[in-house]
Amino acid sequence: MKNFDFHNPTHILFGKGRIADLKDQVPADAKVLIVYGGGSAERTGVLAQVREALAGRTLVEFGGIEPNPRFDTALKAVEVIGKEDITFLLAVGGGSVIDATKFIAAAALYDGDAWDILTSRGSVVKGAVPFGTVLTLPATGSEMNSGSVITNSEKGAKLPFMSAHCYPVFSVLDPEVTYSLPPRQIANGVADAFVHIIEQYLTYPSAARVQDGFAETLLRTLIELGPKALETPDDYDVRANLMWTATLALNGLIGAGVPQDWSSHMIGHEITALNDTDHARTLAVVLPALMNDQRGPKREKLLQYGANVWDIREGDEDARIDATIKATRDFFESIGIKTRLGDYNVASADIDHIAAALKEHGMTALGEHSAITPEDARRILEAAV
Numbered sequence: 455m456k457n458f459d460f461h462n463p464t465h466i467l468f469g470k471g472r473i474a475d476l477k478d479q480v481p482a483d484a485k486v487l488i489v490y491g492g493g494s495a496e497r498t499g500v501l502a503q504v505r506e507a508l509a510g511r512t513l514v515e516f517g518g519i520e521p522n523p524r525f526d527t528a529l530k531a532v533e534v535i536g537k538e539d540i541t542f543l544l545a546v547g548g549g550s551v552i553d554a555t556k557f558i559a560a561a562a563l564y565d566g567d568a569w570d571i572l573t574s575r576g577s578v579v580k581g582a583v584p585f586g587t588v589l590t591l592p593a594t595g596s597e598m599n600s601g602s603v604i605t606n607s608e609k610g611a612k613l614p615f616m617s618a619h620c621y622p623v624f625s626v627l628d629p630e631v632t633y634s635l636p637p638r639q640i641a642n643g644v645a646d647a648f649v650h651i652i653e654q655y656l657t658y659p660s661a662a663r664v665q666d667g668f669a670e671t672l673l674r675t676l677i678e679l680g681p682k683a684l685e686t687p688d689d690y691d692v693r694a695n696l697m698w699t700a701t702l703a704l705n706g707l708i709g710a711g712v713p714q715d716w717s718s719h720m721i722g723h724e725i726t727a728l729n730d731t732d733h734a735r736t737l738a739v740v741l742p743a744l745m746n747d748q749r750g751p752k753r754e755k756l757l758q759y760g761a762n763v764w765d766i767r768e769g770d771e772d773a774r775i776d777a778t779i780k781a782t783r784d785f786f787e788s789i790g791i792k793t794r795l796g797d798y799n800v801a802s803a804d805i806d807h808i809a810a811a812l813k814e815h816g817m818t819a820l821g822e823h824s825a826i827t828p829e830d831a832r833r834i835l836e837a838a839v
């Protein structure tokens with residue numbers, strides 16, 4: 455196991471009715487900016503619950519954060535912070551709203567060009583306005599990590615950043631607010647969490663027994679509960695387990711002390727930057743092709759994943775790996791997520807553009823061995839057409 459630091463300061467308030475507890479979490483003297491998206495939080499009554507919990511406080515609202523949140527929109531919220539003397543941010547929504555809030559929180563205290571935050575991957579961030587979150591979509595883990603991904607349509611770029619200053623102070627996770635999610639978003643959430651786990655697990659053996667065991671349990675939970683969450687949308691225990699699984703998938707716990715990949719994410723981001731395909735769907739396209747392409751470097755973990763997650767134990771090694779990749783692809787397809795580039799209107803001709811964009815964005819040495827180049831990504835994508 456590698457050396458590691460693990461520090462996660464986010465206070466989780468989990469369960470039914472927990473939005474009411476916001477009153478004890480948001481500082482009493484704070485001037486709060488509530489950040490939300492395109493209207494689902496209003497429609498579903500989550501914003502009403504938030505307003506009720508914070509009645510009597512000074513609240514300003516900023517709606518309109520897009521899925522795959524936009525740089526320009528976030529900058530408008532930064533202006534509001536200055537104008538209104540905001541001292542605390544509250545994100546109400548899914549990963550897009552939470553990611554945007556992290557960027558807004560950091561940009562509000564950054565003196566230079568806010569785009570530097572993305573191009574430096576967060577290293578220029580020296581502080582952030584404190585913020586909490588009310589999560590409405592289990593998927594990204596953004597509610598308990600310090601990462602964020604922002605899209606700049608003008609530059610055709612979707613870039614991530616991380617900063618220790620960008621952990622939420624608290625996050626409220628009420629599984630009941632996820633009942634209103636359309637099947638497409640539930641499936642996306644399951645696939646996104648699944649690939650987060652894979653990025654931290656499916657690399658090479660590092661004698662990290664606990665991390666591997668946790669990762670395998672989380673994967674098996676998603677395989678069992680993903681379809682159930684679609685079949686019985688108001689089953690509390692299914693939604694509660696799904697929500698906590700998605701958080702644990704990317705809160706630093708299973709990634710501590712192990713090699714990490716993240717190449718499916720970086721390649722997937724370029725697909726979203728190209729045509730706004732849902733984040734999770736880009737991952738479901740890239741991952742099976744990448745697993746097949748990288749079957750050499752990932753051999754031991756592919757066999758372990760096949761055995762411990764899919765119970766694939768018969769046949770020679772390559773036959774087991776083939777069956778494991780097929781099981782992964784079939785799982786995505788079984789929850790309604792297509793796994794070929796053509797399903798998302800990405801043609802062979804677009805692959806040149808994606809490979810060039812990876813190069814332009816400095817994504818030239820991806821994966822756990824820093825060995826996946828834009829040319830390798832091109833080969834992987836050609837196999838995913």
Ligand SMILES: NC(=O)c1ccc[n+]([C@@H]2O[C@H](COP(=O)([O-])OP(=O)(O)OC[C@H]3O[C@@H](n4cnc5c(N)ncnc54)[C@H](O)[C@@H]3O)[C@@H](O)[C@H]2O)c1
Pocket residue numbers: 491492493494495498520521522523547548549550551553590591592593594595596599601602603631632633634635636639642643646704733
């Ligand atoms: N920070 C991280 O660690 C991290 C990790 C993975 C992905 N991401 C990023 O997060 C973004 C995706 O976030 P997401 O998957 O949570 O989706 P999202 O936040 O983009 O939301 C998707 C849609 O679901 C709707 N929605 C949200 N909650 C709802 C509810 N309870 N009922 C009905 N509709 C609801 C939203 O209005 C939106 O239209 C992408 O930009 C991705 O790159 C971030």
